[in-house]
Amino acid sequence: MASVNVRWAINSALKEEMERDERVFLAGEDLGKAGGIFGVTRGLYEQFGEWRVKDTPLSEAAIAGLAVGAAAAGLRPVIEIMFDDFITIAMDQICNQAAKMRYLYGENFKLPIVVRTLCGTGFRAGSHHSQSLEAWFIHTAGLKVVMPSNAYDAKGLLKAAIRDDNPVIYMEHKSLFPYKSDVPDEDYIVPLGVADVKRIGEDVTVVATGLMVQKALAAADKLAEEGISIEVVDPRTLSPLDEDTILDSIRKTGRLVVVHEAVKPCGFGAEVAAIAAEKAIEYLEAAVKRVTAPFTPIPFGPAEDYYTPQEEDIIEAVRETMG
């Protein structure tokens, strides 16, 4: 067991999976010789060589298509779309080609692809480098979407994603890289489709994703001082969603707050709120609250702190559900 940060956790997941299975290879912009712009893939090019850690031209559509074709031919590509804002260029290959191929070609066909992509604010880099676009992929049948909130889940989910025979979008929140948690030395996975109760509580269910899990946990400490006990549920996999864990929590607490950094309309929170309304309405004692970014593009610089949901926003929402 060792205390490692998210960056190191991702790096070791990639390293171990590439050692375990020679079909696994990486491709993306500046992830090879440079080790990635945030150093996440450092050392892998030196260990595995240029055809398993491929520096690509600046061509997101071709990078994604590279994954589709290579997976169709029996390899297991883990591609990187550097910032999820750039994924717009790759949407055809991901959502029209990769997502639909198994349905069209039949159950004997599989496309084991992982798309690693940065999301979220914290870099002060503005409107084209800070978005959280997971909703587009949750909304696409044929894709799986995971969003770890800590080093343990980051490593386990990435390993599981690489071993999964479906296209998986793996969202790396860029502000989570320094966060440390205990990670086993031995091989382990975090299964896809299984949520995790990060903090047990009695009064309010707070479903949070990515960086917001860390903020919800910090908010939990402050709320505890006020005598409010929140249960923090981290879905970990956004699609397929572990509804049961969320519903069990709602049945216990009777109150639901969903926190995500993406915008509100048709966001992941809308999906959780709908599920709560469909399947646990009789347990809800207060209106559902969603804590999200405002419905605007993301401003440049420190002003993004007005955009990103903060602990105070979560605390406020929890207090409101308590009435």
Added chain:
Amino acid sequence: MKELGAEELLAMYRTMVLARRLEERLCELFAEGKIPGWIHSRIGQEAVGTAACACVTADDYVVPYTNRAFHVARGVDLKLLVAEIFGKTTGYCKGLAGEAHVAALDHKLLGMSGIVGGQMPIAVGLGYATKVKGKGEVVLCNLGDGASSQGCCHESLNMASVWDLPVVFVCDNNLYAEFTPQREQMNIEDISVRAQAYGIPGETVDGNDVLAVYEAVARAVERARAGKGPTLIEAKTYRWRGHFEGDPTRYRDPGELEEWKARDPIPRFAEKLRQMNILDDKKAEEVEKDVAAKVAEAIEFALEGPSPSRHDILSASVYA
């Protein structure tokens, strides 16, 4: 490059006739309302698909586009192909893919895209895998003139070029991207000059001369197998019918269709084979009879098959 013997030449002739007669019947059946959705017929372009597929083996990959001569020449099961076009559960993809997405995995034919050009990055990925595997397998990728305006086309050519991927891109330039003539799509006359932008060989050939296409593609396949990277071949050709069945083709220059019908690749090749004493009236008649039977068998199989039920479409596998 392999010299083509009499048997092989006759087989290519037969393939072209098969592709032609199949399309003629499909157009008739579509007009009768027997085929759902729509179909895109490329009568006139048989030489391109026939010649290109003659250059590759069963171990290579074929990524097709709308020119169904590629599917036919690849030797896929005609019954399963036609049943898929009819949207029947007995088709290659259980009727869920239809004409635009049909794949014959056992023939390594896949990646056809409803998004024009979307097949090209997939071909690049297949080429990456074959290069890494190191068995000398290549990827044949078909595209139209329209796709050569798509962003991902250029990303694909560039990526294949910088990594020397074994992908042979064969562009049917039939002068129209749906309704838009070439001169309104691009500033250039020959799409093959785009190869220069990627530092790869580009060649323009008479797409209605099956042997000319064969020679060019065979050279490109040889280069690809030898690790020398991709090639862009432009086959100048023409489609006799609209982009899709029902397209009234008001955009054609008058007299253009007749000009190109006079360059029909099938009688041109037949004439050559007659001069070589490989084809005569009796053999030609045999080919027509054999082809008619094959087409009829495939259509009957397709007509007989059921369409997918609600249960079929909901239970088809989305996730592994």
